[in-house]
Amino acid sequence: MPLVVYNLDSAIQSFFAEAGASSSRFQCDEFVCQRYGGRIQPATIQGINSYTAIVGPAADKVVQFREKSSLLDTAMLKLAKDGDVVPSGRDLGWIGDTSLGYPALAVYEMEKLPGETFVMKRMSLEAQQRFNAVRDLAGFFAQAWLKGKAAVSHLIDLPAIKEECHARFKYLTDKLPESFLPVVGEVQDVLPALIDGNYPLILTHSDLNEMNILVNLDTGEITGVIDWADASILPFGFTLYALENVLGCMNSGGWKWFDNAEELRDAFWKDFVHKTGVSESEMRLIELAAKAGILIRCGTPYDARFPGMIGTRDPSTEEYRYLDALL
Known part of the structure; x- marks a missing residue:
């Protein structure tokens, strides 16, 4: 079986292509820049149903854009939060113009844990x-x-x-x-x-x-x-x-x-x-x-x-x- 090499850019491109969302990576990055400023750094490993970026002048926050079929349950996240190993998070709403029939992406902010x-x-x-x-x-x-x-x-x-x-x-x-x-x-x-x-x-x-x-x-x-x-x-x-x-x-x-x-x-x-x-x-x-x-x-x-x-x-x-x- 051939060894599959993970490629970050390909993973991000695949998410936006398969999600068929009304927002592009550029628009998501633009949203982050306007809200937080500083440099945008894509997370080293991306999820299948999300695009994740490390943001803010101190690079101390994570912003995640998720498909409608894979929303975060912030109540569950709050329940999981116990001690220092589970990040706190909050719902920032949606991004995207759905007038053309393409789905919007849900936006979440979480604290960036070390490591x-x-x-x-x-x-x-x-x-x-x-x-x-x-x-x-x-x-x-x-x-x-x-x-x-x-x-x-x-x-x-x-x-x-x-x-x-x-x-x-x-x-x-x-x-x-x-x-x-x-x-x-x-x-x-x-x-x-x-x-x-x-x-x-x-x-x-x-x-x-x-x-x-x-x-x-x-x-x-x-x-x-x-x-x-x-x-x-x-x-x-x-x-x-x-x-x-x-x-x-x-x-x-x-x-x-x-x-x-x-x-x-x-x-x-x-x-x-x-x-x-x-x-x-x-x-x-x-x-x-x-x-x-x-x-x-x-x-x-x-x-x-x-x-x-x-x-x-x-x-x-x-x-x-x-x-x-x-x-």
Whole structure:
């Protein structure tokens, strides 16, 4: 499989071409210049459904232009904001003249968190820096577990969550190659326990990948978790694939674990258990929830009706390579 090289300008051009919006990149940049002044710097990694720029004389703000189909829920963002690793944000309205039938773009302002995306730093991290990243990731998940459903009780729609999860696993049962069905069955057997209302249901990032985690360039410590579009309420553990992304990476030759991956994994779980005090039975459910998240992310197609369970955007790609590696 050939190695795909990311190109920033192409990514930005693709967004405006595919969005078919009434505003061009020039008009978006002009909006930013008039409002903030200073230099406009496109974010190093762009999202599929947005154009993001770092702005202001001090380069301390981020302005994001998003398609109507991928709006940020600022109430969810406020809920996610806890500590220093989630940016605060606000809605700035819309840009674009829709009189010709082209859609406008929603505009959001967020504080710029320090650090660089993990995907840009991953291969150059030293041993201690990796441990720092894993420790902070354990803290991020421990905080989510401890807050649990109490923090989001007013947002929990248990029947809808059950319907969503069962629909995804029906798809997996019908579509995945036979070799994956034993693990699908294993998760299906425990799925009722994950959505019985007693297991923690948490605010879940829809795409907790290595592009949405920021790290300190010198220490490897996590400085931010960004892009909370489509966050939703799901059982704890559905985004633990984030740990796997810290322990290895996919390249043209397939998945490669880092040399000290098992040592890092042990450090993660030791720190998580220390912070949460989870029991052995709870750990078993967490492990299966993690498998559920990997199956959904790497084995089902993307569907905008299922926020928080992003799936695979292009079913023609070799997405099953991730299932082979991570399961």
